Amino acid sequence: MFEIIYLSLAILLLVLTLAPLSRAQVWWIRGLDFPRLQLSVLLAALLVAGLVVIRDWTSITAIAAGALIGCLVCQLWWVVPYTFFFPKEVEAVQAGNADERLRIMTANVLTPNHNSDGLLKLVYDFTPDVLVTLESDDWWQEKLDAIESDYPHTVKVPLDNLYGMHVYSRLSLSDVSVEYLIEDDKPLVHCFIELPCGQKVKTHFVHPAPPSPSENEESEERDAELVLVARRVEPEKYPTIVTGDLNDVAWSRTTLLFRKLSGLLDPRIGRGMFNTFHAEHWFARWPLDHIFHSHHFALVSMTRLPGFGSDHFPLLTELALAAHENGANDGPSPDEDDKESADEIVDKAMA
Known part of the structure; x- marks a missing residue:
């Protein structure tokens, strides 16, 4: 038997x-x-x-x-x-010059979750320079406006379809744009964040829809959005960050293709998975909330923060400008098969 x-x-x-x-x-x-x-x-x-x-x-x-x-x-x-068994892709640095550091907190709030006090406490306790919320609607916007005195630079896209997005920043934002690349109700936010030292950082906040029977029966929309964002990244011109809920795991073929096309680095490699979903089920967790960055940065710290009622844990990452810690070619690079695959993904989604 x-x-x-x-x-x-x-x-x-x-x-x-x-x-x-x-x-x-x-x-x-x-x-x-x-x-x-x-x-x-x-x-x-x-x-x-x-x-x-x-x-x-x-x-x-x-x-x-x-x-x-x-x-x-x-x-x-x-x-x-x-895992810790693999070499680190991104070098670690001490805190260094505060004017050259950037602390970003990403938090998928889960629209029906109304524990705004829990999230605000995390903001007050960990004092990120930038807070980006996902799935935030008008109700969440009203509650989050309480931090505007400390975070006066904002981008607000409240939606009631689980794809709203808000950015609250202590640092100046410029060239802000809200875009709908693939689906007309799934926004992306692009902007420059100006560090205290004067350096501007090109930042892309993303939240594509997952492949699921209740969303998209295939992954083509998500995959195409990530490919298009990757193609817009220009790490040779600007220090760059892409962050948000990708609705994909760090080790998938799609995320690897995104990293190859963009040339961005993943600070989790060699450090841990930092699983952010599902917050209520310890046996079914994986990394859905991501931050990727160009070689201009090294890692000061990365922390999965305590839950606040959402199905995601917030992720807090602190980066520092460190021009000589990582090389421009340290990340993966695409071959011809990767480029052809990216073309096929975009063509299918746009069709």
Whole structure:
């Protein structure tokens, strides 16, 4: 009986591992990018159980065990870079000159969540230079306006469709634009943030829709938006940051393509996953809230903050200008297949 269960689970986990290796954009296949750590745990547990329970190994059970090992290696290949076992992509620096630092807090508030006091307390306790909220509507805007005396530079896009966005900044903002790249109800915010030292930082705040049966049945809209944002990034001209809820995990093919096209670095590599979703389910968490930056910055600190009633934890990141800590070519770069794939994604979404 155990052998039958063992073989059945091995086949299931093999399918769950191989399916997302395809380029299919169907929501349930792309959704399998998310639980790679959880699937790794299940694969390892099944392997151990097989070694303990099975006494008389047959060629079939041996092949199943080999398939499980292959699946485990495949899953770990994606997630290990987001652990302490992998070299850091972004150098760490001490706090240094305060005029050259930038602290950004991203918080997906979850529109029905009305614990604004919880979020405001985090803002007062951790004093970011910039707060960006996602899923914020008119109700949240009214509550967040309480911090405008400290954060006088704002961008407000209140929406009641779970895609509202607000930016509150202590630092001056310029060249602000709100854009709807792919879907006419999913905004992006672009602006320059001026640091106290005078350096302007090009910043893109993003929140594309996820692939899901209740949103988009395929991931083409999300993927195309990330590709188009990546193509607008010009790290050779400006220090650049892209941050927000990408509705995608850090290790997915789409996010890797975004990083290749943009040339931006991920400070989590070699440090940890910093899982921000789901705040209420410890067994089903993955990194959906991201911050990527150009080589002009090094990392001072990155912290997942306590929850405040949302299904996301806020993420607080402090960066510092450090021209010689990271090289312009330290991040991944695209090859011809990547460029062709990006063209296909955009063409399909625009069609």
